[in-house]
Amino acid sequence: MSRHRALRAKVKRGIAKWPVLVVVLVVLLGLSWLALSWAGGVLDRRSQALAQNCSEGDSVLRVAVTPSVAGAVRDVAQEYSRTRPVVYDHCIAIEVISTDSSAVLEGLTTTWDETKLGKRPHAWLPDSTLWANRLTALNAKLVGSAPKSVGTSPVLLAAPEAAAPVLEDFRWSDLPEVTDWNRFGQPWGRFSVAMPDPSANTASALAIQSALAGGKGPVTAESLGSDATKSALTKLAATVPPEVPATTRDALARLGDSATVNAAGFSATPVSEVDLFRHNTGKDAPSKPLVGVLPAGPAPVADFPYVALGGTEVGEAEERAAQAFRDFMTEPPRQAILARGGLRVESTQDRPAPSPGVAWSPVTENLVPADATTTQQISSAWASADRGGQVVTVLADVSTSMKPRLDKVKAALRGQVDRSVSGSFGLWTFARDLDGSKPYRQLVGTGPVGDKRDALRRSIDGMKTADGSQLYSALAACYEAAHDGFVAGRVNRVVVITDSTSDGGLDLEGLKSRLHGTDLAISFIAIGGDVDKAALTDVAQTTGGSVSVVEDVDGVEAALGQVLSTKA
CATH class of the missing domain: 3.40.190.10 (Periplasmic binding protein-like II)
Known part of the structure; x- marks a missing residue:
């Protein structure tokens, strides 16, 4: 018996270890969380302090x-x-x-x-x-x-309330063709759409682009030079009312003040949906809101x-x-x-309310927009068609530095000549001693582009480089000839394409003394970094022109389109 008691005495009942480990782990996690919270709080407070103090101001x-x-x-x-x-x-x-x-x-x-x-x-x-x-x-x-x-915001056709229901089946491609309300069975006479200057009014520019696309687009440089597109531009320019308001806002105001269809002198005007919403709900909202019609087919869209x-x-x-x-x-x-605020966004279908005159109609297909260069070309093509077109004299640099760039300059000029619907065009070049001792040569005198198109193409193709760059002397002569041939009632301008500074002949002050004011603008397209931009800007501002700076010759075509699309 004593032996059994001794054995029992040696056996000890122990405590399991895993509960202790769990407790220890929980405690450690808790302490870690407290430490991290404390540290995070310190960092937050430091971040807030830094934000409040802003060491750089x-x-x-x-x-x-x-x-x-x-x-x-x-x-x-x-x-x-x-x-x-x-x-x-x-x-x-x-x-x-x-x-x-x-x-x-x-x-x-x-x-x-x-x-x-x-x-x-x-x-x-x-x-x-x-x-x-x-x-x-x-x-x-x-x-x-x-x-x-x-x-985004689609472009609508804003019209008086009585006219809007009649335009349900209207398409942007109808713009060049529809000239009378009889097309819609109405006795209101001439149908005309006011197109405020597309170089300054987005809705006009997008409406013209959509009219020329004829479908979902895009308009391309090739299609823009086609006879069909030039015919459409001619017809579209002919439908423009005699007096077009300067801005889309002005056109909306005139339509809103009119009691009857066509009382404004035109029937409708393009406008972005958000602009129409602001017009109808703003502090100067008309008593009777204009109604926005979303034309059938692909919609031109402002993309903000x-x-x-x-x-x-x-x-x-x-x-x-x-x-x-x-x-x-x-x-x-x-x-x-x-x-x-009136924009369309992908994350919500919510629309502002109330929104008189704006139905927020669903857009089923967007117009595919033209590329960046073609958009400039569309604007310049419109400028060549609108109200008889512009009177343009180009003075092109053919100095030796232009040799690697000349082919692309020639392509840009040729494209502009091919796309011009009407207006007048002339071409000069400059270097040094191009025509005897003269640093310039008149290749084609400024005249109607339809009559001179072939001569312009031949002269452009034949342009070659020569030594020297007497810009100011050449520009003075070109400017005097353009001034003598000034056509009243049209935009007249001289456009200079150059990549160099003037290296002889007349100086800057001598050139400026021979300029006559701001009726005949001189605009420059400066290629690369070797031009005297300050001097060119001085001349441009003196005459009401502009300076376009392109880093390389690839930008000349877009820059030329931009310069020729403006009204000034």
Whole structure:
């Protein structure tokens, strides 16, 4: 018995280890969570302190916005400010500037007038990529990043309430053909669509592009030069009413003031959906809203691109902040704000209400837009057809430095001649001693392009380079001839294509002394970095012209289209 008790005495009942390990693990996890929370709180407080102090100070990001969506973008900017954004140790504040896109483009590419426009912007939100294309054609270095759409708006036909139901089956391709309300069984007489200058009014530009596409598009450089397209442009220009308002807003105002169809002097006008919404609901809204008709078939669409700008005036902080604000604006909660302002966005089908005159009809197919270069060519082709076209004299640099570039310059000139519907065109070249001791040669005198098309083609093909570059002497002679042949009632201009500075003959002051004012504009297309941009800008501003700066010769065709599409 004692032996059994001894054995039992040696056996000890132990405690299981796994519950202890679980308890220890839970305690450690809890302590870790507390430590991380404490550290996170410290980091948050430090981050907030840094945001409040901003070691590099405050920085204002100025965004120029087309007026139709400026209010909605301001609402987005207020939300962005509440996130207390910090970029490169700068506290960022957003300033939204409501400005017409034509004024922004002119200011960016000439001299920015702070008394009229405020301080120069770091980003731009126009209503269409057409404006970004124009800026690129004039000076590609001013575009800091690829444009990104923040919303869309189809182009409608705005008409008085009585006329709108009649236009249900209207197509943009009908624009060149329909000239009378009898087509729709109505006794209202002439049917005409007011097209405010397409170089300054997006809806007009997109409507013309859609009319020429004849379907889903796109319009191409080849199709633009076809006889069918030139015929359509001629017919379309003939349908334009005698007095066209300068802007889409003016056209809407005149239509809204008219009690009956055609009382405004025209029947309808193209307008983006959001612009019509703002017109009908704004502080100056008409007592009887205009009605927007979505024409049948592929719809031209304004894409409202956000463009971060470049150039020496934009610092690293502003450049980075511009991109950050762009990304913020395309997030679904901010897209909803833009939708309430009248844009269409993918993340919501919500529409603002009330919206008199705007039905928000579904768009089943978008027009495929023309590429960047062709859009400029469409505008210049329209300018050549509208009201008899322009009177254009081109002075082309054929100095030795142009030799690797000359073939593409010749192609750009030939394309312009081929696409011109009407108007007058002339061609000069310059170098040194081209015609005896003269540094210039008149290849084709300025005259109706229809009569001179073949001569212009032959002369362009025969252009060859020579030594020297006496630009100012050649320009003075070319300008005097263009001034002597001035055609009243038309846009008259001299366009100079060059890649070099003047190296002899008349100096800048001598040239300026021979200029006669702003009725005959001189515009320059400057290729590369060897031109004297300051001198060219001086001459252009003296005459009311412009300077387009292209980094290489590939940009000449778009730049030429842009220059010839403007009314001034």
